[in-house]
Amino acid sequence: MSNLVNVPKSGGLSNTNSNISFPTWSSWIDEMFNRELPSVFTSNFNTGMSSPKVNIKETEDAFEVEMAVPGLNKSDFKIDLDNDTLSISTEVKEEKEHTEENYTRREFGYSSFKRVFTLPESINEDHINAKYENGILNIHLPKKEEVKQKPVRSIEIS
Template sequence: MNLRDLTPWHHGKAGAGSTPAISELHREVDRVFDDFWRGFGGPSLFGGNGSAMAFDVRVDTSEDDKAYHVTAELPGMSEKDVEVTFADNMLTISGEKKEEKEVKEENVHRRERSFGSFRRSFTLPSEVDEAKIAATFKDGVMTIDLPKSKTAQKKAKKITISRGK
């Protein structure tokens, strides 16, 4: 058995135009690690060029009889960095994070930058009373309340469950 026997190849003949599956695996592992570090707000390790990058925003969604509720974690941001829009029953949260810190101490000089953008959209399943949508921002957490319209509230009916025979 030689190395060629251990290296999986795509279907077809090896040679010009074929790519070893091991190369695809290597790219996939790089992508997984890149996504992992990006989730911590860190820079891209594989293929990053130091420019702005997109970052993930953690969002919790819930619903009760009267409204939908969306809570987004936006650490290091303020309400001025975020835009919330609602059109055609779709809520969109977008923003850009720009942060620059400079530390000057004796024999130490360091400047750190953190920046990137995000955009999340949610299609809501029933009508929303657009005039009553409210958003609040406190300590890096934004909460959006989207009250259901009166007709959407009436559509929900609780069904009594009886014990089977």
């Protein structure tokens, strides 16, 4: 009994009696590096908190910054103004220890974020204020008087 094997000019072996196709070395390597990694490898698990989303609204008199950051206290925030740069950050550390009969369970956590904004020159830095209410941080950035939009007025032609 003899099995004949065709050897193509490319040098690879193929079995003419089989419908099974084996991946080539290059296609196997491509698949290995192009497949999606599990989310645990692609997530940013070192930060402990994702960067919160920010809404910025401009009115005639000011810019209003809203940041959704539920679950924090107002004392958790640090807001700094350095020249024309406004930075908003927080760092929260939590430790819990529970001891019961034969075991002790310790849990700890750390979360932080920092958002930095370059302010326009039109901001009156002396009157910036912030409040934290119902999980929303609001920062009021008033404009200087000289840059506020003045109402339209009609000019008479003489």
